[in-house]
Amino acid sequence: MDPAKALAWALLSLAAAAALGLVILIAGLALLFARAPRLAEQPELAAEAAIALANTSLTVVVPAYNEAANIAACLNSVLRSEDPCGDWRVLLVDDRSTDATVAIAREAAAACGATQPRFQLLDAGPRPVGERWVGKNWACSRAMEQVVSEWVLFVDADVRLQPAALRRALAQASTDGADLLSLAPRLSCGCLAEWMVQPIMASLLGLGFPIEAANDPASAVAFAAGPFMLFRRSAYTAIGGHRALAAEVVEDLALARRIKQSGHRLRYLLGLDALALRMYSDFASLWEGWTKNWLLGLDSDVARALAASSVVLLMFSGPWLLTPAAALAAALLAATGLPGQRLLLLAALALALTGIGLQLVLRLWIRRQFQMPLTFWWLMGAGGLVVAAIGPVSVWRTLSGRGWTWKGRPLA
Numbered sequence: 001m002d003p004a005k006a007l008a009w010a011l012l013s014l015a016a017a018a019a020l021g022l023v024i025l026i027a028g029l030a031l032l033f034a035r036a037p038r039l040a041e042q043p044e045l046a047a048e049a050a051i052a053l054a055n056t057s058l059t060v061v062v063p064a065y066n067e068a069a070n071i072a073a074c075l076n077s078v079l080r081s082e083d084p085c086g087d088w089r090v091l092l093v094d095d096r097s098t099d100a101t102v103a104i105a106r107e108a109a110a111a112c113g114a115t116q117p118r119f120q121l122l123d124a125g126p127r128p129v130g131e132r133w134v135g136k137n138w139a140c141s142r143a144m145e146q147v148v149s150e151w152v153l154f155v156d157a158d159v160r161l162q163p164a165a166l167r168r169a170l171a172q173a174s175t176d177g178a179d180l181l182s183l184a185p186r187l188s189c190g191c192l193a194e195w196m197v198q199p200i201m202a203s204l205l206g207l208g209f210p211i212e213a214a215n216d217p218a219s220a221v222a223f224a225a226g227p228f229m230l231f232r233r234s235a236y237t238a239i240g241g242h243r244a245l246a247a248e249v250v251e252d253l254a255l256a257r258r259i260k261q262s263g264h265r266l267r268y269l270l271g272l273d274a275l276a277l278r279m280y281s282d283f284a285s286l287w288e289g290w291t292k293n294w295l296l297g298l299d300s301d302v303a304r305a306l307a308a309s310s311v312v313l314l315m316f317s318g319p320w321l322l323t324p325a326a327a328l329a330a331a332l333l334a335a336t337g338l339p340g341q342r343l344l345l346l347a348a349l350a351l352a353l354t355g356i357g358l359q360l361v362l363r364l365w366i367r368r369q370f371q372m373p374l375t376f377w378w379l380m381g382a383g384g385l386v387v388a389a390i391g392p393v394s395v396w397r398t399l400s401g402r403g404w405t406w407k408g409r410p411l412a
Contacts, residue, residue, distance in 0.1 A: 008344035015351035018318040022358035036211040038270040043171040057087040057149035063139035065095040067157035072108040077161040079112040084166035095139040132247045140242040156227040165274040179235035179264035182224035183271030193283035195376040196383035214268040222260040226252030250296045294394035309391025316384025319355030
């Protein structure tokens with residue numbers, strides 16, 4: 001085969017693969033989310049259950065490390081919540097912050113009129129020498145030394161709750177007999193890096209961790225969203241809690257798996273109208289966060305991690321790179337008198353443009369499901385390049401320990 005024809009077939013094959021991959025992604029997401037359970041607006045409770053819920057107790061634990069930019073808004077949304085039960089309180093655990101997190105938290109609580117016992121602040125203290133504690137596991141474990149309520153909810157500082165979120169979640173957990181109820185939040189984006197990357201990540205997570213399977217006791221699939229995890233305290237204690245997972249970087253997945261493997265009930269629901277999550281404020285934190293989680297989120301399977309980043313590169317960056325390549329090649333061959341190659345290149349161009357159109361369709365679907373605007377949708381090609389780079393960097397950092405950090409703290 002002559003080089004011109006080989007190039008034409010290569011461009012056509014890549015464009016077709018990208019378009020097909022996007023079709024499968026969109027169709028798979030649409031099918032999964034059509035069947036996905038959602039947090040009920042007003043779960044139906046029998047009279048006895050309603051009385052029991054009114055008499056139960058809840059502690060909302062907010063672990064915080066250098067969250068000066070987030071903590072006021074988070075606490076404001078939590079403390080101004082509708083009463084979820086008769087006895088509930090908020091416990092903020094400061095994980096040795098070096099910024100103004102504690103001072104701002106006190107001011108926010110005072111502004112909400114929250115005093116003890118409704119609001120308490122706990123200093124997590126230094127981590128034990130000779131033990132490996134990563135992420136928020138130490139802060140959460142220290143919090144549980146103070147918790148005596150029947151239910152405990154772990155909420156991240158970058159979460160914003162709607163007023164009825166706590167009430168709805170606790171009622172749903174009670175109705176469903178859940179031992180762990182976790183809610184998928186609506187993702188908020190505020191910086192260019194987030195607009196490029198987060199819609200891609202949201203679609204990958206939605207397909208990679210099927211909600212229906214996660215809720216099926218017979219399925220081995222287990223998933224929970226770390227920003228909002230509501231435990232029955234007895235079940236949390238039975239699986240060892242965060243203390244048993246001190247060295248786990250992706251502790252939410254590990255906790256969900258322990259709940260399911262121990263025979264307790266896991267419920268993972270869409271809570272898009274109940275809470276919002278702004279994960280990263282800039283490119284540096286986004287890069288640090290996703291390179292921390294990518295390999296571990298794929299079960300530490302290096303081949304899967306690299307393959308996934310390659311597929312993202314093909315599906316999201318491919319159409320944007322192939323469109324000018326196919327157009328240029330077709331123009332160069334226009335005067336050669338080789339109609340076969342020109343037709344192949346025109347077909348590749350059409351498929352590449354179709355891939356770009358499918359990315360717009362995907363973003364329209366994400367807007368409908370996650371209330372995420374179309375802002376910068378045309379930068380998905382650049383986002384694909386970033387995600388493709390995250391894969392190999394995550395593999396290197398995780399395996400070598402070099403540069404593997406979260407909020408500046410080493411994870412190795």
